Amino acid sequence: MTETTRPAHRVSVIGTGAIGGAVARRLLAAGHEVTVWNRTASRSAGLVEAGALPAGSPGEAASSATLILLTLTDYAAVLRCLAEPDADLSGRTIVVMCTGTAGDARQAARRVAALGADYLDAGVQASPETIGTDAATILYSGSRPAFERHLTTLGALSRPHFVGDTPEAAAIWDLALFGVWYDAQLGLLRALDTVREAGIDLTEFSHTAAVQLGHVVTAVPATVSELLRADYPAGPADLTGHLTVVRHLIGLRSDRRLGDGGLPAAAARIEELIADRRGGEGLTATIG
Ligand SMILES: NC(=O)c1ccc[n+]([C@@H]2O[C@H](COP(=O)([O-])OP(=O)(O)OC[C@H]3O[C@@H](n4cnc5c(N)ncnc54)[C@H](OP(=O)(O)O)[C@@H]3O)[C@@H](O)[C@H]2O)c1
Structure with missing residues (x-):
């Protein structure tokens, strides 16, 4: 597991279910400033008690961080959370962490590009309990510069594994x-x-x-x-x-x-x- 050796980053976690909750807890433990948003607000109350900052909407969560992790059930939920038409997320990196098809990943990447952000798709080969341990593998694909820029932060979650420059490579793998x-x-x-x-x-x-x-x-x-x-x-x-x-x-x-x-x-x-x-x-x- 990569230890945090650089200054902590502001990270937003959109969707604090089983995986998102574990991800947010691990990022807090690694010293990051973490903003959380969950459709059912009560589900992120424990994280807020643990030091996370609550956001009032996915858009607010996205605009308050440079690294935005969407840990949602599926890509349909991802597109809903990224639906604000005139949002400008340039300079940010959006990581979509859910199981889906190559077509899902390409569609999400197009939406993220339209918002001006860099896209990373992530395949989570881990259970919530293993997030932050060497037993977790998370596969990333898409923007290699964005992956390298956030390697230390992503390394707090699992062994990060970059598997290809196309948005869909991680989903296919x-x-x-x-x-x-x-x-x-x-x-x-x-x-x-x-x-x-x-x-x-x-x-x-x-x-x-x-x-x-x-x-x-x-x-x-x-x-x-x-x-x-x-x-x-x-x-x-x-x-x-x-x-x-x-x-x-x-x-x-x-x-x-x-x-x-x-x-x-x-x-x-x-x-x-x-x-x-x-x-x-x-x-x-x-x-x-
Ligand atoms: N759990 C695992 O062991 C595991 C392992 C590998 C991969 N994965 C993948 O990781 C992803 C997340 O899994 P999970 O286990 O964390 O699922 P989960 O516990 O059911 O959490 C799903 C999250 O998505 C949110 N959500 C669902 N539909 C939404 C919508 N339309 N708008 C906004 N938010 C919505 C839920 O919000 P609410 O709380 O409001 O419902 C919740 O935060 C899935 O793609 C899954 O296949 C999971």
Whole structure:
């Protein structure tokens, strides 16, 4: 975690829910002058007691700081809070910290540019309790000069990680990471649902499932290296072998309440590669 070594900055936190509240508390603890605004004023009363300055509107909060963090449910709420038509926020940096799509981030960046401010999008890979610890990662993209200007302040919240100069890079990275989790967790749930129905002991099965998930984790560096080298060697199975198993799985998962996890599309891609005489390659070839 980066310690505050430069003079404290005036920071505004717009939206003091779970993440925003934790962010504001951490900034206060790091010695910053923090202004807060929340739609439901009572939700920021504790922060005001702890030393934050209350603002009467999002516009007032934005104009009272050089660094403005919007920690709101979604980008629709962000656009509502940035709606004051003739506001001039030039010289300020606006950081949008919420989960959303690439299109959401680009739209927010356009609005922020119209207000004259620099834009940073932030993907929060952290729970409120981890804000301010090394367990928190926050991904930033957009204006690199603004990121560098506020690095010390942002470093009080998490390990700051600049992931790209486009406004949407952090949103894409953040969502892709959530996708890794959902794919793995829903894959596990599909398996548990199936084996339970077959009368298989769930606890015994879970030990073997944990080993299987471990194989995915262990293979991450090798998979990336294959992509970087554009070389896709077969592992324990080649694409022809994979196709057989994937088709069995499609059968096993047919009519299940969590669906088939997109396996038919993967099978179609593997068939395409086999037709192209690439059946001896490994699974990474599907995106090579
Ligand atoms: N919590 C987590 O563990 C976590 C982890 C990673 C990412 N995130 C992301 O971080 C963002 C914030 O999450 P959170 O957990 O802090 O949510 P939260 O506790 O539900 O807080 C949401 C905040 O947004 C405000 N808000 C919602 N709609 C609004 C509107 N139309 N106008 C003005 N303010 C509005 C709420 O104000 P009121 O108090 O008035 O309702 C509240 O301050 C989300 O995008 C979430 O996906 C959260």
